[in-house]
Amino acid sequence: MPLIAIQGVKGAFHEMAAKKFASKPIELLECMTFREECKALENDKADMAVMAVENSIAGSLSQNYGLINEYRLHVIGEVYLKIEMQLMALPGVKLEDIRHIISHPVAINQCSKFLDTLSNVNISEAKDTAESAKVIREKKLYDTAAIAGEGAASLYDLNILKKNIETDKQNFTRFLILTKESNNSPNDDKASISFELKHEPGTLADLLSVFKVHEINLTNIQSVPVIGKPYEYRFHADLTWNNKKQFEKALKIAEQFASSIILLGTYKKSSFNFE
Numbered sequence: 001m002p003l004i005a006i007q008g009v010k011g012a013f014h015e016m017a018a019k020k021f022a023s024k025p026i027e028l029l030e031c032m033t034f035r036e037e038c039k040a041l042e043n044d045k046a047d048m049a050v051m052a053v054e055n056s057i058a059g060s061l062s063q064n065y066g067l068i069n070e071y072r073l074h075v076i077g078e079v080y081l082k083i084e085m086q087l088m089a090l091p092g093v094k095l096e097d098i099r100h101i102i103s104h105p106v107a108i109n110q111c112s113k114f115l116d117t118l119s120n121v122n123i124s125e126a127k128d129t130a131e132s133a134k135v136i137r138e139k140k141l142y143d144t145a146a147i148a149g150e151g152a153a154s155l156y157d158l159n160i161l162k163k164n165i166e167t168d169k170q171n172f173t174r175f176l177i178l179t180k181e182s183n184n185s186p187n188d189d190k191a192s193i194s195f196e197l198k199h200e201p202g203t204l205a206d207l208l209s210v211f212k213v214h215e216i217n218l219t220n221i222q223s224v225p226v227i228g229k230p231y232e233y234r235f236h237a238d239l240t241w242n243n244k245k246q247f248e249k250a251l252k253i254a255e256q257f258a259s260s261i262i263l264l265g266t267y268k269k270s271s272f273n274f275e
């Protein structure tokens with residue numbers, strides 16, 4: 001049974017993503033921070049880790065790309081998960097009794113439209129969605145609600161006060177599956193790379209045009225500040241292809257346009273449907 005590190009506790013969206021990826025029974029290693037997950041891999045405490053990197057409402061969790069580089073982790077897969085947020089509290093508690101709402105900051109961000117309609121309610125950040133639900137149950141907080149997934153409500157025996165409070169119903173989070181060792185299969189059709197460029201005119205355009213001429217599709221690009229080098233950036237990009245050989249050729253040519261380029265991993269792209 002694979003031991004998978006997640007950010008958060010049982011019932012968090014990271015657990016759902018881990019189960020979706022593994023599609024078989026798994027053992028969980030609950031980590032309270034994203035860095036803790038990286039350390040677990042570094043110290044061989046887990047076989048893989050699941051890490052959220054982007055949400056369709058809240059945007060990029062860019063600090064996580066920084067962690068992947070810092071710990072030299074490999075990307076072996078991805079999962080897109082539809083995220084539905086529920087407002088939950090102890091049985092018997094009504095919406096008008098609520099004075100505090102707690103949840104993961106990214107989850108709070110996804111529900112800002114609903115939260116703006118409330119008055120006299122304090123919103124505070126917690127480690128993750130499921131932990132917020134767990135705390136309400138353990139400490140018997142009758143004036144507090146959590147924002148979390150439906151699974152957390154049943155796991156911690158809370159009632160749903162308001163269903164689907166996410167600002168947009170097309171709410172997805174993309175998770176990367178990370179390992180310490182790399183994995184490479186000829187059937188892979190997606191890659192994550194990271195690179196740094198010289199501050200010279202056109203370096204980014206030159207590098208990206210290599211992928212263009214080899215018919216490699218750029219699905220995502222992010223720039224992440226390089227800590228210790230103000231106003232210098234490392235780019236993270238995801239690429240897909242029909243022919244892996246073309247990608248390998250393009251990557252070799254792209255090397256000459258970057259001051260450093262790292263192949264974080266190749267993997268099978270995951271499908272998602274926006275129904």
Ligand SMILES: O=C(O)C(=O)C[C@]1(C(=O)O)C=C[C@@H](O)C=C1
Pocket residue numbers: 007008011012013014015052055083104106107127128129130173
């Ligand atoms: O708090 C959780 O349940 C998590 O798994 C964390 C997290 C995140 O980091 O983005 C995962 C998915 C949702 O976008 C909200 C929160």
